[in-house]
Amino acid sequence: MNKVQLYVLVAVLALVGLGLFLYKAFFLGFPLKPKTRSQVWNVEARVTFVGENRPVKVSLFIPSSTTRFAVVDEHFVSSGYGLLATLEEGNRKAVWSVRRASGKQSLYYQAVVRAVRTRAASGRTEEPAITSQPFTGPKLEAAKTIIELARSRSADTPTMISELISSFNRAQPDENVAALLGPNPTVLRKTEIAVRVLGQAGIPARVIRGISLEENSGDFSKKVALVQWLEVYHNKRWLSFDPYRGKTPVPTKWLPWWWGNQNLAQIEGGSKLNVVLSVSPKVEEGLTAAVTSGAISKPLLLRFSLFGLPVNTQAVYRIMFLIPVGAFLLVIMRNVIGVKTFGTFMPVLIGLAFRETGLLWGILFFTVVVTLGLWVRFYLERLKLLLVPRLSAVLITVILLMAGISILTHNLGIHRGLSVALFPLVILTMTIERMSIVWEERGAYEAIISGLGSLLTAALAFLVMNIKLIEHLVFVFPELLLILLAATMLLGRYTGYRLSDIYRFRSLARE
DSSP, X not given: OHHHHHHHHHHHHHHHHHHHHHHHHHTSOOOSSTTOEEEEEEEEEXXXXXXXXXXXXXXXXXXXXXXXXXXXXXXXXXXSOEEEEEEETTEEEEEEEEEEEEEEEEEEEEEXXXXXXXXXXXXXXXXXXXXXXXXXXXXXXXXXXXXXXXXXXXXXXXXXXXXXXXXXXXXXXXHHHHHHHOSXXXXXXXXXXXXXXXXXXXXXXXXXXXXXXXXXXSOOOEEOOOEEEEEEEETTEEEEEOTTTOOSSOOTTEEEEEESSSOSEEEESEEEEEEEEEEEEEEEEHHHHHHHHHHHHOOHXXXXXXXXXXXXXXXXXXXXXXXXXXXXXXXXXXXXIOOOOSSSSHHHHHHHHHHHHOHHHHHHHHHHHHHHHHHHHHHHHHTTOOHHHHHHHHHHHHHHHHHHHHHHHHHTTOGGGGGGGGSOHHHHHHHHHHHHHHHHHHOHHHHHHXXXXXXXXXXXXXXXXXXXXXXXXXHHOTTHHHHHHHHHHHHTTOOSOOHHHHHHTHHHHHO
């Protein structure tokens, strides 16, 4: 029964750990590698006009956050202007106003756009009203013919719209399409006509205008042109259609700016209005981007994560989470390979100290301190001291030895010697005590073998814990420790042969 409980518990721990890991990695976008870079964009709208020495009011449509992009860190730069941000028919608008302006004026809107993954808003309960201008006369008959032809060549509304867009983009459109589009139609003209044709068929549609966010690692700013596409209300949600190819959805790099037939900017009390849109792609650390995006989408898992702790506390856990990795390695070394060590966690903590001293210097300092401490411990044994006073005396001796090594190496110009103070004092003291007892009870050979095994395990723990990828994974995805816990519990039931038994029982193999 206990065995079944163990396997069930191990399976639950492994599945929970793996599930949380996959959710954070592939849904929340946490990077799997250290120093992963993530793309963000600085967008800017520069509005210029000429004031006519009278009251001026300038309005500019500004982008909204979507299920793919979050618009954050917005700034409105102007001098002496009042600012009002409003919401007009689903569009965000910034309105600058001033009592009097003359000469050339410049206003700026700046924001940072981040890629995010959020849930789409719940569907509308009421279908939006059709606001497009209806056709009359011959154009009405042409629109009806186009709709009927598109319906006959499609299976449902999305495919009908794709067929409609394809008919508008043919090199030689038929006479009905040509009558509606006119000579040399632009993409915007085709999209606006498509909205009117769909409105004639009772299908709500609208023109969306935005910009394309290119991915680039360079830090530069360039002017961008507006792109247009079609959105159609179908099954209680808006579907986007590429006006060039008729496919849905539009490319993911397109950022919606506003919808409707109004101009991007409007002015009262001025002239020569001009708007220039610029995009400056840049990269930032992937972990920072994931945490920032999580703060926008606010998943419950991120609210109760380490990233909500103070930075200095996070630094402590970044080191602490390496200890279970070293402990798992110790389990393998002792229970599977059969390496003898002193204590359960001494090699792991010594390996952690090696991260500051370096491997070679750490082994040297450890050997010197343990050797000198062991000599002091043998001398104290002759004095017949009780256990607690003897341990306290060894601890004081270890501290004095470490201080002496630091002073000596500092005067010799070996600055690595200063890091010997990072060795865990109590662990060194108990290692010396344990090694002296084994020396007395089992002989010098067993004591030296266990000491070398401890040093080997500490060195391997250092090499594993010093891998940047492992440090990154256990800190960013601490749920992986649940999988490590499950594996440790499985090894806890292992009672088979160890690899060292092959050497121990080699004589039986010859027989």
